[in-house]
Amino acid sequence: MLTGRLAVVTGAGSGIGRAVCRVFASEGATIIAADTNEKGMEETMSMIKDTGDHQTYPCDVSNSASVNDLVSKIKERYSSAPHVAVNSAGITRDRTMMKLTEEDFDKVIDVNLKGTWLLNRAVGKAMLADKVPGSIVNISSLVGKTGNIGQTNYAASKAGVIGLTKSMAKEMGKFNIRVNAVLPGFIETPMTDVVPEHLMQMTKLLIPLGRIGNPEEIANTCAFLASDKSSYITGATIEVTGGLFM
Ligand code: NAP
Numbered sequence: 001m002l003t004g005r006l007a008v009v010t011g012a013g014s015g016i017g018r019a020v021c022r023v024f025a026s027e028g029a030t031i032i033a034a035d036t037n038e039k040g041m042e043e044t045m046s047m048i049k050d051t052g053d054h055q056t057y058p059c060d061v062s063n064s065a066s067v068n069d070l071v072s073k074i075k076e077r078y079s080s081a082p083h084v085a086v087n088s089a090g091i092t093r094d095r096t097m098m099k100l101t102e103e104d105f106d107k108v109i110d111v112n113l114k115g116t117w118l119l120n121r122a123v124g125k126a127m128l129a130d131k132v133p134g135s136i137v138n139i140s141s142l143v144g145k146t147g148n149i150g151q152t153n154y155a156a157s158k159a160g161v162i163g164l165t166k167s168m169a170k171e172m173g174k175f176n177i178r179v180n181a182v183l184p185g186f187i188e189t190p191m192t193d194v195v196p197e198h199l200m201q202m203t204k205l206l207i208p209l210g211r212i213g214n215p216e217e218i219a220n221t222c223a224f225l226a227s228d229k230s231s232y233i234t235g236a237t238i239e240v241t242g243g244l245f246m
Contacts, residue, residue: 001027001223005226006078007082010059012031012034012035017033017089018043021047025054030052030054032056034089035058041058060115064118067119080130081127081132085120087161094151096150120168128175134172134178136180139182139184158183162183170235178231178233181238182238183241185244187217188214207244208243
């Protein structure tokens with residue numbers, strides 16, 4: 001489904017980003033894995049290394065120099081802009097509003113929202129310069145639609161990603177660059193490992209499919225959005241939630 005596609009994936013060292021790398025590589029894409037977690041990235045690479053000419057690059061998505069450097073290195077190494085970008089880098093710093101520090105508000109916005117914006121901008125510019133028909137997939141969250149106790153910072157960042165995605169889709173459509181957002185529900189990754197067991201059990205009761213999702217189920221949706229099978233889809237928000245809060 002993705003043969004011949006060059007795909008940059010942030011947050012590639014863990015969870016959903018790692019699953020995206022694995023699914024995309026199995027579909028024939030060449031992967032550029034980017035993350036601040038170098039050990040995690042190397043682990044991801046060891047899982048896919050036999051499937052193509054993949055590369056890892058350390059990158060802090062909240063730092064514009066780091067993001068621009070990543071895209072320059074991709075162009076140098078592969079003589080092309082990426083055809084696909086999946087923005088999966090993300091963090092949580094959960095506290096209720098009255099206890100949340102300004103620093104933790106800023107940190108989450110910087111990584112989740114500004115980081116997504118920086119990569120969309122850098123990859124979008126490179127796609128335009130090389131006249132590459134592109135697909136950008138931004139990982140938002142169901143919480144960006146519903147809000148959540150203890151996540152004013154995170155929910156705002158993920159709602160922001162939806163607004164960013166729709167605006168970018170409107171600006172880039174005429175260049176055949178599609179931009180979509182995926183809204184995962186509860187997915188089993190290191191990010192949700194810290195959620196107390198009783199809350200996980202309560203959440204499961206609310207999920208029509210009756211279970212937590214796995215990262216591959218998000219990655220499969222990303223693969224669809226990255227491929228020509230979604231050629232008439234842009235500016236969409238796709239919920240992959242087992243039906244939670246539909
Ligand atoms: P994860 O397992 O914690 O993976 C996130 C990865 O992003 C980690 O490798 C992390 O490195 C990296 N990262 C953190 N800050 C970064 C930065 N500034 N620059 C580059 N990489 C950075 O989380 P996940 O569950 O896979 O989440 C992936 C995305 O899905 C996130 O955007 C998250 O908000 C979203 N999401 C997840 C769920 C869920 O239930 N899991 C639900 C909805 C949305 P470190 O390990 O060093 O921090």
